[in-house]
Amino acid sequence: MRAIVGLAAVTALLGAAAGCGADGGGESIIGKDGLVIGVKPDQPGLGIRESNGTYVGFDVDVARYIARELGVTDPKFVSAPSSKREDMIRDGEVDMVVATYSITPQRKTKVAFGGPYYVAHQDTLVRANETAIDNVRDLRGRRLCEVTGSNSWRRVKEERKIAVDLVQSPSYSDCMTKLKSGAVDAVSTDDLILAGFASSAGRSVRIINAPISDERYGVGIKQSDIDGCEAINKAITKMYQDGTAAKLLEKWFGKTSLTLTDSVPQFEGCGEGRDSE
Numbered sequence: 652m653r654a655i656v657g658l659a660a661v662t663a664l665l666g667a668a669a670g671c672g673a674d675g676g677g678e679s680i681i682g683k684d685g686l687v688i689g690v691k692p693d694q695p696g697l698g699i700r701e702s703n704g705t706y707v708g709f710d711v712d713v714a715r716y717i718a719r720e721l722g723v724t725d726p727k728f729v730s731a732p733s734s735k736r737e738d739m740i741r742d743g744e745v746d747m748v749v750a751t752y753s754i755t756p757q758r759k760t761k762v763a764f765g766g767p768y769y770v771a772h773q774d775t776l777v778r779a780n781e782t783a784i785d786n787v788r789d790l791r792g793r794r795l796c797e798v799t800g801s802n803s804w805r806r807v808k809e810e811r812k813i814a815v816d817l818v819q820s821p822s823y824s825d826c827m828t829k830l831k832s833g834a835v836d837a838v839s840t841d842d843l844i845l846a847g848f849a850s851s852a853g854r855s856v857r858i859i860n861a862p863i864s865d866e867r868y869g870v871g872i873k874q875s876d877i878d879g880c881e882a883i884n885k886a887i888t889k890m891y892q893d894g895t896a897a898k899l900l901e902k903w904f905g906k907t908s909l910t911l912t913d914s915v916p917q918f919e920g921c922g923e924g925r926d927s928e
Contacts, residue, residue: 680746680872680879686723688714689731689739689748689871693824696847696903697751700730709843709903710868713768714749716895717870720886732822734800737761740871747883748871751844754919755802763876764869764919765883768890769900770912771841772862773803776849778830779857784837786861790815793836796826803840806864823848831855841866846909858909869919880921887918 680686690711691698698708706728718726731739731750739745740762751771754764777784784790787807795815797804801823807813818835820826827848829835838845845858870883890896900911 678873679876680721681882683721683723683746686718686721686726686746687744688718688726688728689736689745689750690714690728691750692730693822694751694844694847695851697843708847709899710749710751712899712902713890713896714747714870716890717747717749717765717883717886720889721882732800733798734821736800736871740873746872747879750871751841751866752869752871753802753841753866754869758871759919761874762871763874763880763921764871765880765921766869766887766918767867768870768887768896769843769868771843771866771868772912773806773840773864773866774842774845774862775837775839775859776830776845776856777837777859778833779855781836785859787811787813787839787863790837790839792816794818794834796820796823796829796835796838798823798826798840801840807839811863827852827856839863841868842909843904846904846907850907867919877921884918884921 690706690708692700692706694708696708698706698710700706711728715726729745731745731748736748736750736752737758740748754767775784775787775790790807791814793815795804795807795817797817797819799819799821804817808815808817818829820829823838823840823844826835826838830838831852842858842862849856849858872879872883904911
């Protein structure tokens with residue numbers, strides 16, 4: 652597994668971080684004594700809430716690194732379901748969300764994003780004995796899990812016009828239960844999410860390894876906090892420069908068959924996509 656960022660990529664990261672606006676207005680995450688961070692509670696390898704209430708995973712470790720760079724050594728973690736992430740940020744329930752939160756134009760009208768801190772790729776998970784599905788086109792007429800608040804199903808049904816039958820589900824962990832029981836035929840979402848579930852499910856499922864999109868994982872914060880966005884970008888840049896990103900990718904996904912992205916693209920513009928509120 653390779654997770655080494657080249658000099659050109661690091662230079663691009665530094666330039667983009669410096670380019671974020673400096674006047675965000677409103678309350679910022681900068682200078683806070685504590686931070687409340689929303690993460691996923693049910694995604695193996697990314698964010699899991701253990702029986703003792705502790706959260707662990709790649710996203711959790713990334714969030715903890717960013718918090719430390721902001722001067723907070725002991726952030727509080729809470730569960731952030733896909734359907735509630737924007738509301739949790741805008742209502743002040745959390746200071747930031749690090750929860751496989753793909754940056755999209757629609758979401759950028761509601762919240763701001765630092766990063767991305769990783770670029771995943773949408774793929775598809777099926778039962779291991781399902782030999783007729785090797786490409787997203789093979790999902791035609793099949794039952795696809797639709798998670799509330801996620802955009803992944805749209806890239807199959809709406810963008811690629813694949814005539815799938817959608818089966819609603821509150822979470823990807825519930826999708827996995829449905830896949831194993833035969834209630835759905837496929838789960839399509841980010842490959843890091845699928846890799847985590849595949850590792851915990853053993854040989855009963857398989858990733859078809861036919862990616863259909865890039866998913867830029869961002870750190871969601873209040874839309875007015877441009878200073879906070881800039882600080883997050885600087886922290887992510889340092890995370891790649893000092894080798895921490897490579898270590899975390901190896902820690903959580905090095906034993907999977909997934910080909911991990913070894914560089915990060917340029918950051919999103921901190922002031923882009925703001926609504927009129």
